[in-house]
Amino acid sequence: MFPWNLVVGQALTRRSDHGCCRNGFERADVHSIRRWWPSPSIDSGVPMKFGNREVAVSREKPNEFAKELFEPLPRRYNLLAWLLSFGQDRRWRLAMLDHVVGSDPRLILDVACGPCAVTKALAKKTKARIVGIDLSEDMLRMGQSNVEEAGLADRVSLVLGRGEQLPFADGTFDALTFTYLLRYVDDPKATIAELVRVVKPGGPIASLEFAVPRSSGWHAMWWFYTRAVLPVGGLVTGGKGWWHVGRFLGPSISKHYRTYSVDWTVGAWEHAGVEHVEHRSMSLGGGLVMWGYRSA
Numbered sequence: 001m002f003p004w005n006l007v008v009g010q011a012l013t014r015r016s017d018h019g020c021c022r023n024g025f026e027r028a029d030v031h032s033i034r035r036w037w038p039s040p041s042i043d044s045g046v047p048m049k050f051g052n053r054e055v056a057v058s059r060e061k062p063n064e065f066a067k068e069l070f071e072p073l074p075r076r077y078n079l080l081a082w083l084l085s086f087g088q089d090r091r092w093r094l095a096m097l098d099h100v101v102g103s104d105p106r107l108i109l110d111v112a113c114g115p116c117a118v119t120k121a122l123a124k125k126t127k128a129r130i131v132g133i134d135l136s137e138d139m140l141r142m143g144q145s146n147v148e149e150a151g152l153a154d155r156v157s158l159v160l161g162r163g164e165q166l167p168f169a170d171g172t173f174d175a176l177t178f179t180y181l182l183r184y185v186d187d188p189k190a191t192i193a194e195l196v197r198v199v200k201p202g203g204p205i206a207s208l209e210f211a212v213p214r215s216s217g218w219h220a221m222w223w224f225y226t227r228a229v230l231p232v233g234g235l236v237t238g239g240k241g242w243w244h245v246g247r248f249l250g251p252s253i254s255k256h257y258r259t260y261s262v263d264w265t266v267g268a269w270e271h272a273g274v275e276h277v278e279h280r281s282m283s284l285g286g287g288l289v290m291w292g293y294r295s296a
């Protein structure tokens, strides 16, 4: 039995009849959100200047770093992510979902759900109940708001927590998705094993990550885009928070694949007990969709 009483979706009840704060949620609600790990202090000395040094910090203190990085982004995240990827991120998400929805799952976990673009799409394409989990409270609040607006709140529950340490029993879910997560954990292999743990035998698992184009011509264009266009485009369309993200993303993606190649990642999935692992490079190599099935 899934512990529905522990999910944050119930804590984040909109109180329209009171004076309210951010996104219409009373501050008191924040304290009732269940935490699944000792909460690190946001003022933990993480330097947020977003150069190469910050890529290293994103691995040394990944949870604190991700929380601070994503804190100013939720309100316009989906629109800006779409603009900054020239509309490609929606295509990538749909390509990932295709590997999960066909099995007619009843209960799906969406890890690093952010403002719930994937979560909502899963709810629209299936009859399943979806649990979204993310470590950013601000992202979850935006996600809750988006899910309510889409009229999907009855089938979606959001949990504040970490992909590295999921608060669910083994084999709880029929299917699992995770998006743009592995660059924000210090041990991708252990995290992949933790994600696989909560999926039922035979259940599909699919992920989406940014990637680095292989051909030298596309790589040069990608490099220019991520190092110059992305930060400036982010600043112009989204302000300082997006300038920071824009500056961080390119070096972070490059460094990730220097350390953890696509072949390494396939091996980590297999080692965790995933069979028939396949992947698809999208948009000339800028996106990577990977999928497989938990071994029986």
Ligand SMILES: C[S@@+](CC[C@H](N)C(=O)[O-])C[C@H]1O[C@@H](n2cnc3c(N)ncnc32)[C@H](O)[C@@H]1O
Pocket: 062, 063, 066, 067, 070, 081, 093, 111, 112, 113, 114, 115, 116, 117, 118, 133, 134, 135, 136, 139, 161, 162, 163, 164, 179, 180, 181, 184, 185
């Ligand atoms: C780029 S956003 C992706 C959001 C959403 N899945 C999408 O496709 O638009 C990455 C999300 O990962 C979350 N995140 C980062 N590290 C995490 C971790 N260790 N566990 C859970 N969520 C994490 C961030 O808070 C952020 O919301």
